[in-house]
Amino acid sequence: MIRIRRRQSRRSLARPVVEGLTEPVDLNTLAVVDVVDEGAGEGGRDVTVGFVADRLAIDPSRASRIVADAVKSGFVRRVASQEDGRRSCLELTATGERAVAAAHRTRQEFYATVIEDWDTQEQREFARLLTKFVRSLDGAEEG
Template structure:
């Protein structure tokens, strides 16, 4: 687990994504883009700075700063909430959507290489157990 965490903190998987994009993007902005994309996939909830802070496990003031940079960079935009016009929500712009596609493609290629010698059953079992583990982590964090 420590080795996985170290690799994640070095953002070794994010760097190829950043290098493959036409528009320059820093790693914090890429993290915001990922969080906004994840939130957009959730049904019913607004994607706010608070949502980004929660997903990135950072304090709201830091989330506010990196979201502001993502907005300035043109990958994310602020929009009024459809539920409450006084709230500001976040959504991806066209360059943000392109960054998401590039990130997914790069990650899929990376994990295809890493798991290339695993048979299909091993890959399914790993995905099942990893999903279960992440849900348990989420549950523990809420307690």
Template structure:
């Protein structure tokens, strides 16, 4: 677990994504773009600065700063909530969508190489157990 955490803190997967984009993106902006993409897939949930703070496990003031940077960089935009027009929500711009696509491709290629010699059953079992582990982490954080 420590080795996994160290690799994640070095953001070894983020750097190839950054190199593959037409518009430069910093690591914090990429994290925000990933979180907005993740939140956009959850029906009925507004993606706000608070959502970003929760997803990235950072305090709301830091989340506000890095969201502002991502907006200024053109990767996300603020829009009015459909539930409450006074509330500001976040969504990807076309440039942000390009960054998400590049990130997905890079991760799929990387994990395809890492798991390439695993048979299909091992890959499915690993995915099942990893998903279970992540859900348990989420429950421990909120429980």
């Protein structure tokens, strides 16, 4: 687990995504784009600066700065909440959606290479156990 965390800290998977995009993007912006994409998939939940802060485990003032950079660079836009017009929400722009697609593609290619010599049963079992682990982890953090 420590080795996995160290690799994530170095953002070794984010660098190829950044290098492969036609639009320049820094790693913090890519992190915001990932969170906005993740939040949009959670059905009806407003994606706010607070949501970004929570998901990236950073303080709200830092989240506000990196979200502002993501907006300024054109990857994310602010929109009014459908539930509360006074609240500002975040959504991906077309540029942000291209960055998400590139990130997903890069990660899928990387992990496919890592487990390419595993048989189908091993891959399924790993996916099942990893999903179970992440759900347990989420439950432990909420509790």
